[in-house]
Structures are given as structure tokens and as C-alpha cells.
Amino acid sequence: xxxxxxxxxxxxxxxxxxxxxxxxxxxxxxxxxxxxxxxxxxxxxxxxxxxxxxxxxxxxxxxxxxxxxxxxxxxxxxxxxxxxxxxxxxxxxxxxxxxxxxxxxxxxxxxxxxxxxxxxxxxxxxxxxxxxxxxxxxxxxxxxxxxxxxxxxxxxxxxxxxxxxxxxxxxxxxxxxxxxxxxxxxxxxxxxxxxxxxxxxxxxxxxxxxxxxxxxxxxxxxxxxxxxxxxxxxxxxxxxxxxxxxxxxxxxxxxxxxxxxxxxxxxxxxxxxxxxxxxxxxxxxxxxxxxxxxxxxxxxxxxxxxxxxxxxxxxxxxxxxxxxxxxxxxxxxxxxxxxxxxxxxxxxxxxxxxxxxxxxxxxxxxxxxxx
Ligand SMILES: Cc1ncc(COP(=O)(O)O)c(C=O)c1O
Numbered sequence: 048x049x050x051x052x053x054x055x056x057x058x059x060x061x062x063x064x065x066x067x068x069x070x071x072x073x074x075x076x077x078x079x080x081x082x083x084x085x086x087x088x089x090x091x092x093x094x095x096x097x098x099x100x101x102x103x104x105x106x107x108x109x110x111x112x113x114x115x116x117x118x119x120x121x122x123x124x125x126x127x128x129x130x131x132x133x134x135x136x137x138x139x140x141x142x143x144x145x146x147x148x149x150x151x152x153x154x155x156x157x158x159x160x161x162x163x164x165x166x167x168x169x170x171x172x173x174x175x176x177x178x179x180x181x182x183x184x185x186x187x188x189x190x191x192x193x194x195x196x197x198x199x200x201x202x203x204x205x206x207x208x209x210x211x212x213x214x215x216x217x218x219x220x221x222x223x224x225x226x227x228x229x230x231x232x233x234x235x236x237x238x239x240x241x242x243x244x245x246x247x248x249x250x251x252x253x254x255x256x257x258x259x260x261x262x263x264x265x266x267x268x269x270x271x272x273x274x275x276x277x278x279x280x281x282x283x284x285x286x287x288x289x290x291x292x293x294x295x296x297x298x299x300x301x302x303x304x305x306x307x308x309x310x311x312x313x314x315x316x317x318x319x320x321x322x323x324x325x326x327x328x329x330x331x332x333x334x335x336x337x338x339x340x341x342x343x344x345x346x347x348x349x350x351x352x353x354x355x356x357x358x359x360x361x362x363x364x365x366x367x368x369x370x371x372x373x374x375x376x377x378x379x380x381x382x383x384x385x386x387x388x389x390x391x392x393x394x395x396x397x398x399x400x401x402x403x404x405x406x407x408x409x410x411x412x413x414x415x416x417x418x
Contacts (some may be wrong), residue, residue: 052353052354052403052406053353053354053355053394053399053403053406053407054355054394055355055356055357055392055394056235056394056396057396057398058234058235058239060398061396061397061398062241064398065291065292065295068291069241069288069291072287072288072290072291073284073287073288075287076283076284076287079283081283082282082283082284083280083282083283084263084280084283085283086283087283087284087286087287087290088106088280088281088282088283088286090286090287090290091104091106091281091286091287091289091290091293092104092105092106092246092286094290094293095230095246095248095289095293096248098213098220098293098296099220099221099222099223099228099248100219100220100222100223101222101223101228101248101249101250102249102250102251102252102255103248103249103250103251103252103254103255104246104247104248105246105247105248105249105255105258105259105262106244106245106246106262106280106281106285106286107244107245107246107247107258107262107279107280107281108243108244108245108262108278108279108280108281109231109233109243109244109245109279110138110142110207110209110229110230110231110232110233110236110245111138111141111142111145111231111245112142112145112245112262112277112279113142113209113229113230113231113245113246113247114138114139114142114143114145114146114179114205114207114229115142115143115145115146116229116247116258116261116262116279117205117226117227117228117229117247117249117254117258118142118143118145118146118148118177118179118205119146119257119261120227120247120249120254120255120257120258120261121177121203121205121226121227121254122203123146123147123148123176123177123203124147125146125147125148126147126148126149126174127146127147127148127149127174127175127176127177128148128149128150128151128172128174128175128176129143129146129148129149129150129151129175129176129177129178129179130151130153130162130167130170130171130175130177130178130179131143131150131151131152131153131162131178131179131180131181131207132152132153132154132155132161132162132180132181132183132188132383133152133153133154133155133363133364133365133380133383134154134155134160134183134360134363134364134382134383134386134387135181135183135207135360135364136359136360137364137367137369137370138209138231139179139181139207139209140364140370140373142179142207142229143179148176148177149174150364150370150373151170151172151175151373151375152364152365152373152374152375152380152383153166153167153170153378153380154166154378154379154380154381154382154383155183155382155383155386156189156382157382157386158323158325159186159188159189159323159325159328160183160184160186160322160336160386160390161180161181161182161183161186161187161188161189162178162180162181162188162189162193163382164188164189164192164193164196165192166378167193167196168196169378170375170378171200171202175200175202176202176203177202177203177204177205178193178196178197178202178203178204178205179204179205179206179207180193180204180206180207180225181207181209181210182206182207182208182210182211182214182221183210184210184322184330184332184333184334184335184336184359185210185211185214185237185303185330185331185332185333185334186211186214186322186324186325186328186330186331187211187214187215187216187221187224187328188206189325190206190216190224191216191217191327194224194225203225203226204224204225204226205225205226205227205228205229206221206222206224206225206227206228206229207229208221208222208228208229208230208248209229209230209231209233209236209245210231210236210237210333210334211237211331211333212230212236212237212238212296212300212331212333213237213238213296213297213300213331214328214329214330214331215328215329216327216328216329217327222248223248223250226249226251226254227247227248227249227251227254227258228247228248228249229245229246229247230245230246230247230248231244231245232244232245232246232281232285232289236333237296237299237300237303237331237333238289238292238293238296239292240285240288240289241284241285241288242285243285244281244285244286244289245281246281257274260273260274260276261274261276261277261279262276262277262278262279262280263276263278263279263280264276264277264278298397299397300331300332302397303331303332303333303395303396303397304330304331304332306332306335306395306399306404307322307330307332307335307395309404309405309408310335310337310393310395310404310407310408310411312408313408313409313411313412314337314408314411314412314415317411317412317415317416318339318340318341318415318416319337319338319339319345319411319414319415320337320338320339321337322335322336322337332395334359334392334395335392335393335394335395336359336390336391336392337390337391337392337393337411338386338389338390338391339389339391339414339415340389341417342358342388342389342390342391344414344417345391345414345415345417346391346414348410348413348414348417349393349410349411349414352406352410352413352414353406353410354393354394354406354407354410354411355394356391356392356393356394357391357392358387358390358391358392359390359392360387361387362387363380363383363384363386363387364383365380365383366384366387393407393411394407395407
């Protein structure tokens with residue numbers, strides 16, 4: 048196997064393209080001398096809320112914390128149950144457990160790889176307090192169905208938007224549908240910081256106010272603690288970087304969609320199943336995940352042609368040693384298990400050149416003939 052000509056991701060390249068702009072905003076923060084909370088964070092929160100179409104955004108330390116804090120701000124207490132997708136990554140589960148709640152795994156749709164609304168009802172118990180649909184790979188879950196069910200049962204919806212900055216459903220952006228949305232700004236995300244970061248978005252003033260308290264030791268006034276919170280703040284440097292990068296997000300997402308269209312036309316009709324953009328949704332291709340029966344062979348062919356790939360995720364939550372206890376006794380999670388054996392993520396990021404995209408697409412077409 049030769050070294051990959053096309054790495055799965057290349058953050059150094061991405062940062063280099065915006066170096067001057069980032070250095071300028073970092074200098075601004077260095078000079079201002081306020082590094083935690085303050086003006087930079089306020090500015091980012093206002094801009095990001097407006098981008099998402101919500102009234103408020105509350106910057107926190109990570110996407111995992113955003114899930115925990117959103118659930119706590121929504122009033123969940125230890126022992127509550129939270130329904131989520133079995134094929135998500137472990138951080139969703141860590142976020143739910145952070146609020147003391149018990150995750151309840153439900154299988155995903157075979158077409159969109161998002162939580163299957165038809166399977167939610169049988170997982171609802173008297174202790175179910177929330178549903179966390181995961182807008183996995185950059186596409187919104189079936190929000191209409193999920194919100195309808197939640198309303199019928201009096202259950203809260205907190206969207207896991209960690210992979211879906213700018214994704215849309217019926218022309219509205221991810222994060223604006225549930226009581227709250229939880230975002231991650233991990234560096235590889237569609238909107239990524241230069242370190243860890245996250246945000247809770249909501250249009251509910253009480254949820255926003257509680258999230259603001261919870262991220263800062265539950266402190267309302269100096270040394271007056273009205274909630275049992277934590278330290279989970281988005282620092283000023285990351286906030287300033289994110290404000291600068293947010294201006295480019297739509298352009299980057301557009302480029303992701305363009306690359307996805309190229310891959311689709313190269314692979315359509317082959318042995319590889321390409322991602323489906325469901326009706327009413329605008330996919331932002333955080334990851335371009337195909338499905339192939341002979342996945343390992345396919346992957347090796349790509350590697351031999353200089354294309355690095357990844358698997359998101361090779362093991363469903365219920366098969367992880369730490370989370371085996373989440374395997375339901377009376378419901379199947381068969382789709383998440385089957386997908387784990389067949390999915391493969393191709394390199395797709397805005398800085399990929401046309402030539403590189405062509406190389407990935409051609410290698411994919413060759414591998415699909417082989418597999
Ligand atoms: C779907 C999903 N949920 C939650 C998270 C957690 O975000 P973070 O890594 O910022 O804690 C991530 C990212 O890792 C994610 O991809």
C-alpha cells in the first residue's frame with residue numbers, strides 16, 4: 048500500500064487558506080485581554096443564533112457538553128430516558144449520560160442513516176423524557192415525524208447537530224426545530240474551531256438562561272450559585288475564530304455538495320450505494336458515506352490508488368464494550384449492525400481540488416467494479 052496522495056482530511060491546508068484572516072482575529076483577542084466570556088463570545092453567539100434561525104446560542108466547551116447542557120436546561124433529571132440512534136458515535140451517548148439520563152437505542156433508516164421514526168414508539172416508556180435525533184453525516188433526521196411523535200407523547204426534542212451546520216429541512220436550518228440543538232465545533236466539523244468547542248441553540252428564553260448558568264458553575268451573580276453547573280465555556284479565541292469562519296460556511300457547504308454530486312455521478316449504478324438526499328432536506332455532506340458489500344476489498348483498492356478512507360462508525364454503540372448494557376432485549380438494531388460492516392467514508396472537504404475529486408471518483412468507480 049502506498050502513502051495516500053489524498054488524505055481523508057487536511058486541516059493544515061484548510062487553515063493555511065485562511066491564515067491571514069485567522070491571525071488577524073487572534074491578534075484582536077490577544078490585544079483585548081479578555082479570554083473567557085465577554086464580547087467575542089457574545090458576538091459569536093448572536094451571529095450563530097441568527098445563522099441557525101434561533102433566538103439564542105450559548106457557547107460551551109464541546110459538542111458533548113452541548114448535548115448534556117441542553118438536556119439539563121430542558122429539565123431532564125437522572126433516571127430519565129432519552130431515545131437516540133444506535134448508529135451514532137459514542138459522544139452522543141456520553142452527552143446523554145452526562146445529564147444522568149439513560150440512552151435508549153433505536154435503529155436507523157436504511158436510506159438516510161438517521162433515526163427511524165417508525166421504530167421510536169415501541170421504545171417509549173413512562174420514563175422517556177427526550178428524543179435526540181442525530182443529523183448524521185450532514186443530513187437532518189425525519190424531523191416532521193419525530194416532532195409529531197414527541198408532541199403526541201409530551202417528549203422534548205434536542206437535535207444533535209454536531210455534523211449538520213447549515214443543513215436544512217423544509218428550508219429551515221438544523222437546530223431550529225427541537226426545544227434545543229447541540230452543535231460541536233471540533234476542528235473537522237463543517238464549522239470547526241482551532242480546538243474544542245460547542246454551542247446550544249434554542250429559541251426558548253428559559254432554556255437559554257439555564258444553559259448559560261449551567262456552563263458557568265450555575266453562577267447568576269458573582270458568588271451566587273443558583274444551579275449545580277459546571278465549567279463548560281467556549282473561550283474568546285475560539286469564539287473569534289468561529290465568527291470569522293462562519294462567514295465562509297455556506298460557501299464551504301456548497302463546495303461539499305458540488306463534490307458529492309461528482310462522486311454520485313461517478314458511482315451511480317455501480318455496486319456502491321451512494322448517499323441519498325431525502326425529500327425536503329438539504330444535505331451538507333459532513334461525511335460522504337457510501338455502502339459496499341465487499342467493504343474491506345473496496346477500501347484496499349482505494350488505498351492502493353492513493354485514496355485514504357475512514358469508517359464512521361465501525362462498531363455500533365450497543366457493540367462497544369462500555370455500552371453493551373444498552374442492547375435492547377426486545378427490539379432489533381439489525382440495520383445499525385449491518386451498516387457498520389458495509390459503510391465507508393470517502394475524502395470530501397471544501398479544500399479538495401477538482402483534480403483530487405476526480406481521482407477519488409475514478410478510484411471509487413474502479414473499486415466498485417472490483418467489489
Ligand atoms: C454526532 C455527534 N454528536 C456529538 C459529538 C460530540 O462533539 P464533541 O467532539 O465536540 O464533543 C460529535 C463529534 O464528535 C458527533 O459527531
